Amino acid sequence: TQLLEQSPQFLSIQEGENLTVYCNSSSVFSSLQWYRQEPGEGPVLLVTVVTGGEVKKLKRLTFQFGDARKDSSLHITAAQPGDTGLYLCAGDSTGNQFYFGTGTSLTVIP
Amino acid sequence: DAGVIQSPRHEVTEMGQEVTLRCKPISGHDYLFWYRQTMMRGLELLIYFNNNVPIDDSGMPEDRFSAKMPNASFSTLKIQPSEPRDSAVYFCASSSDGYGYTFGSGTRLTVV
Numbered sequence: 156t157q158l159l160e161q162s163p164q165f166l167s168i169q170e171g172e173n174l175t176v177y178c179n180s181s182s183v184f185s186s187l188q189w190y191r192q193e194p195g196e197g198p199v200l201l202v203t204v205v206t207g208g209e210v211k212k213l214k215r216l217t218f219q220f221g222d223a224r225k226d227s228s229l230h231i232t233a234a235q236p237g238d239t240g241l242y243l244c245a246g247d248s249t250g251n252q253f254y255f256g257t258g259t260s261l262t263v264i265p
Numbered sequence: 266d267a268g269v270i271q272s273p274r275h276e277v278t279e280m281g282q283e284v285t286l287r288c289k290p291i292s293g294h295d296y297l298f299w300y301r302q303t304m305m306r307g308l309e310l311l312i313y314f315n316n317n318v319p320i321d322d323s324g325m326p327e328d329r330f331s332a333k334m335p336n337a338s339f340s341t342l343k344i345q346p347s348e349p350r351d352s353a354v355y356f357c358a359s360s361s362d363g364y365g366y367t368f369g370s371g372t373r374l375t376v377v
Contacts, residue, residue, distance in 0.1 A: 190366075197358070198366075200366060247364070254310065
């Protein structure tokens with residue numbers, strides 16, 4: 156099992172603030188994904204990154220894959236209440252098996 | 266596209282009973298995954314199938330757990346006998362290429 160640690164574990168911010176969550180591992184991943192999960196639902200894929208140093212943007216969300224492909228970050232600009240949820244990173248190093256991180260629970264207060 | 270369909274959404278059962286969870290993947294997806302989510306351990310991969318064949322079941326906790334995929338449109342996860350520590354949310358996910366997972370809404374299992 157590949158250990159993926161996410162930080163912070165919990166985050167509560169005001170609407171309009173910026174935030175960054177982190178996903179770290181000692182393992183090298185061929186690809187890494189970010190998901191958002193809302194209460195009572197399954198995780199929903201946001202993005203997949205595959206190249207070291209890669210940066211992808213999805214509206215106000217910016218995802219970066221570390222140069223060594225061991226870590227990743229998710230930055231949200233001007234957070235909105237709709238961004239509330241559990242953010243999960245998932246890494247694949249063995250092919251077709253993604254191991255999930257511990258998650259960051261984000262609450263955006265209106 | 267109806268997405269990945271899981272049933273039941275909620276299951277409450279007594280310790281020692283058999284529990285069967287069901288999953289219908291997205292049509293055309295060759296990969297099917299079973300995950301378990303708890304507060305303590307997060308999302309854990311239990312088993313995954315490729316073209317209906319089990320590829321890796323190393324995440325299955327013990328012999329009480331078994332999974333089958335008799336055809337491309339149906340999979341089951343069975344727990345017999347169930348124990349209170351099996352209480353969790355069980356997710357099924359499918360993928361066409363092993364990368365872009367689509368998850369179902371999960372089955373919340375409570376064993377009392």
